[in-house]
Amino acid sequence: MPARSTHGPFTLAAGEDGRLLAAGPLTFASARGARQLGFAAIEQTAAESALEIDCQGVTACDSAGLAVMLDWLAAARTRGRTLRFAHVPQGLATLARISEVSELIERGV
Numbered sequence: 001m002p003a004r005s006t007h008g009p010f011t012l013a014a015g016e017d018g019r020l021l022a023a024g025p026l027t028f029a030s031a032r033g034a035r036q037l038g039f040a041a042i043e044q045t046a047a048e049s050a051l052e053i054d055c056q057g058v059t060a061c062d063s064a065g066l067a068v069m070l071d072w073l074a075a076a077r078t079r080g081r082t083l084r085f086a087h088v089p090q091g092l093a094t095l096a097r098i099s100e101v102s103e104l105i106e107r108g109v
Helices: 031-044 063-078 090-098 102-107
Strands: 011-014 020-026 051-061 083-086
Touching: 011 031, 020 031, 020 063, 031 051, 031 063, 051 063, 051 090, 063 083, 063 090, 063 102, 083 102, 090 102
Parallel strands: 020 051, 051 083
Antiparallel strands: 011 020
């Protein structure tokens, strides 16, 4: 099995089932761009649609990446939107638990 890259771009792309597919590292190096991609997705998705971000493709995450996810939740909540995360990688779930925000990441808004 090839090693998962912790470098390269972070992407957020529409999947066939309406989910957004997150891929690549969600780290300090990619946080600014990732944050903007998420904000744009929240704005562009129809207001009545529930938004789900599938994190299965996230290859690395640090505290900056977790902060980006929390920013996405806050932006969705401000706009009266529903946002949930699916397939959160174990390392990210552990970081959320240590940071005492695991319920937000698991439940969404």
